[in-house]
Amino acid sequence: MKIVPDRLVFLGFGKFVRSDKITAIVPIEEDRGSGRRTLVYIEDIREPLVASRTENTILRDMVGAESGAIEVLRELQIQITQVRPLLKSSIRSEAGLDLDLLSKQISDLTGDDEARRDAPDRLL
Numbered sequence: 001m002k003i004v005p006d007r008l009v010f011l012g013f014g015k016f017v018r019s020d021k022i023t024a025i026v027p028i029e030e031d032r033g034s035g036r037r038t039l040v041y042i043e044d045i046r047e048p049l050v051a052s053r054t055e056n057t058i059l060r061d062m063v064g065a066e067s068g069a070i071e072v073l074r075e076l077q078i079q080i081t082q083v084r085p086l087l088k089s090s091i092r093s094e095a096g097l098d099l100d101l102l103s104k105q106i107s108d109l110t111g112d113d114e115a116r117r118d119a120p121d122r123l124l
Contacts, residue, residue, distance in 0.1 A: 002063060009061045012052030017042055019062040024048075025055045070109075077106040 024041035039048040
């Protein structure tokens with residue numbers, strides 16, 4: 001996961017902080033309750049801020065909802081590289097689905113070509 005820089009993350013009760021300034025997120029275990037869910041440590045601030053949101057919600061906002069989608073796309077791209085050329089051709093003929101084109105579109109969206117670099121040569 002990559003943190004989206006300069007994104008404002010809502011901590012609850014009108015508190016916002018830049019995603020790239022958060023250094024640690026710790027769930028509150030004792031005295032946890034309404035308005036007290038997570039301690040958020042911020043760069044250059046000595047004491048943590050108390051957030052009314054859960055650590056998972058804060059983390060999701062830090063990386064952005066699109067981060068999960070990008071991970072799914074990358075996994076799909078890796079799976080596509082494992083499909084043999086003959087099966088790709090059959091899928092293209094029978095279903096009209098061009099897996100190579102789909103893989104290229106995923107690379108364009110994600111900005112990388114990781115799956116192709118990591119895939120064994122015989123599968124490409």
